[in-house]
Amino acid sequence: MRKILLTLLTLLLAVSTQAASKYDNPDTLVVARDGTGEFRTIQEAIEVCRAFMDYHKVIYIKKGTYKEKIVIPQWLQNIELLGEDRDQTVITFDDHANIKTPQYQQGIGTFRTYTLKIEANDITLKNLTVENNAARLGQAVALHTEGDRLLFVNCRFLGHQDTIYTGMPRTRMLFKDCYICGTTDFIFGPSTAWFEGCAIHCLSNSYITAASTPKDADYGYVFNNCKITVADNVEKEYLGRPWRDYGYTLFMNCELPAQICPEGWHRWEPQREKTARYLEYNNRGAGADRSHRVAWSRELTKKEAQKITMKEVFRGYGDWEPAY
Numbered sequence: 002m003r004k005i006l007l008t009l010l011t012l013l014l015a016v017s018t019q020a021a022s023k024y025d026n027p028d029t030l031v032v033a034r035d036g037t038g039e040f041r042t043i044q045e046a047i048e049v050c051r052a053f054m055d056y057h058k059v060i061y062i063k064k065g066t067y068k069e070k071i072v073i074p075q076w077l078q079n080i081e082l083l084g085e086d087r088d089q090t091v092i093t094f095d096d097h098a099n100i101k102t103p104q105y106q107q108g109i110g111t112f113r114t115y116t117l118k119i120e121a122n123d124i125t126l127k128n129l130t131v132e133n134n135a136a137r138l139g140q141a142v143a144l145h146t147e148g149d150r151l152l153f154v155n156c157r158f159l160g161h162q163d164t165i166y167t168g169m170p171r172t173r174m175l176f177k178d179c180y181i182c183g184t185t186d187f188i189f190g191p192s193t194a195w196f197e198g199c200a201i202h203c204l205s206n207s208y209i210t211a212a213s214t215p216k217d218a219d220y221g222y223v224f225n226n227c228k229i230t231v232a233d234n235v236e237k238e239y240l241g242r243p244w245r246d247y248g249y250t251l252f253m254n255c256e257l258p259a260q261i262c263p264e265g266w267h268r269w270e271p272q273r274e275k276t277a278r279y280l281e282y283n284n285r286g287a288g289a290d291r292s293h294r295v296a297w298s299r300e301l302t303k304k305e306a307q308k309i310t311m312k313e314v315f316r317g318y319g320d321w322e323p324a325y
Contacts, residue, residue, distance in 0.1 A: 024049040027056040034065035043082070043092065044071050052076040062129065064089040070096070075120040075148075084128035087155055092117055093132040098139035108139065111163055115145035125152040132159040137184070142166045146174060146192065152323050153179055160187060161204065167192030170215045173315050175323045186211035188222065189244055195311055196224045203231045203238045203260075208267060210241035212248035214278070220314045221249030221278070228256045229288070235260050242267040243277040253282035253306060261288025264295045282306040 024030065030046045031038035038061075040046040046060045059081045069092060073080065084090030094116040099108040116133050135141040140163040151174035158164050164183035167174065167190035174194045181188065182202035188194075189211035201209060201224070209229070214221030222241075231238060238260050241250045265281070268274040279298035281291060283306065291300055301309075315321045 022049060022051065025051045027058060029059040029061050031061050031063070032067075033063040034067060035063070038063060042069055043067055044069055047071070047073055047077070047080070050077055050080060054079045057081065059083050061085070062090050066091045066093060068093055070094045070116060072118045073121045073124055073148075077121045078123040080121070080123075081125040081127065082129060084130075087128045087130060087157060090128065091130040091132060093130075093134050095133065095135040095141075097133075097135035097141040100139075111140040111142065112145070112166070112168070114140060114163075115142045115166070117143070118145040118147070119151060120147045122148045123150050124148055125154070126156050127154045128156070130157040130159060132157075133161075133164070134159070135161075137161050146172065146190075149173055149318070150321050150323070151175075152325060153177065154325050155179065158182070161185075163187060163189060166190050167194050170218065171318050173318065173321055175311070175315075175325070177325050186242070186244070189213070191215055191218075191221075191245075193218060193220050193314060193317070194222050195314055196222070196227055197311070199224070199227045201227055201229045203229065203235050205232070206235055206237045208239045208242045210250050211244040211269075212241060212250045213243070213245035214247055214249040216247045216276075218247075218249065219317055220251075220309075222251070223309065223314055224250075224252045224255055226254045227252070229258055229261070229286075231258055231260045237262045239267045240265050240281075241279065242269040243273040243279075244269070246273055246276040247278065248273070248276075249278040249280075251280040251282070251301075251309070252284055253280075253301070253309070255284045255289075257284050257286045257288030259287035263290070263293035265291070266295050266298050268295070268297070 096114040133141040133143040143160040147169045149172040157180040162185040164187040170191040176196045180200045184205040185207040191213045212221040274297040282301040
């Protein structure tokens with residue numbers, strides 16, 4: 002009997018050892034379309050990562066075009082997707098809201114169109130392009146976020162309508178030195194997001210932001226030291242419109258082109274101007290003139306603006322000071 006028990010114990014130990022993944026460590030994983038890495042797709046590399054890692058894991062992505070619809074699931078954390086070259090490491094897909102399937106005969110809808118969906122917390126993207134290159138046939142999301150403490154450094158986000166969807170209230174993210182382009186409401190949602198030193202490029206006459214900040218959130222979208230540019234065909238651009246009541250958007254220390262319409266902001270629906278929190282401070286350029294702005298937006302005082310720091314904005318749901 003004792004011999005049988007020892008044999009069973011040995012077998013169990015062997016199975017346990019074999020079940021441990023060789024990827025359960027902080028080593029860097031390498032993805033390359035040309036087969037020179039451990040993986041040919043980014044999703045394959047994500048799938049081998051251990052749930053709730055307590056160490057930092059880098060997935061290094063070599064130059065190439067990766068046509069993938071990627072999900073970073075909720076049970077992962079501390080992952081960094083690091084591209085070899087921002088402009089030449091491209092994640093792309095082409096879903097749009099009006100694509101019909103047997104399951105969705107009226108169209109798949111906005112929120113299924115993402116190229117990259119991040120459900121997890123503590124995820125970093127660096128030196129990457131995330132693109133939805135669908136034709137202009139409906140909403141088409143490039144980046145869809147649901148996690149907290151997300152960091153995007155030196156990335157490009159390319160699309161048309163609804164390029165970036167920050168999809169969960171009381172989640173925080175920082176976009177540092179990123180390029181974001183789109184047409185209508187191309188930065189939208191309820192999250193708290195700080196955009197630092199970003200280039201925001203408008204591709205058509207429309208709206209840059211569509212915040213749906215919750216009433217109990219002190220901050221929504223903050224653009225600091227950003228530069229807004231427009232395509233040659235653009236004549237009139239709004240800084241934003243409130244997708245829901247209490248939308249919060251602030252542009253401060255930004256360069257605004259002449260194509261920013263004099264009123265600056267759009268109310269979307271009449272009652273939303275009663276609750277919208279639309280703010281500006283110390284902007285420059287021909288579009289920064291506030292003499293004809295809508296009455297329900299306002300300029301911060303110097304004292305108010307000094308209090309709005311990255312640390313203050315991210316403080317609300319537990320301290321987070323992103324390291325970039």
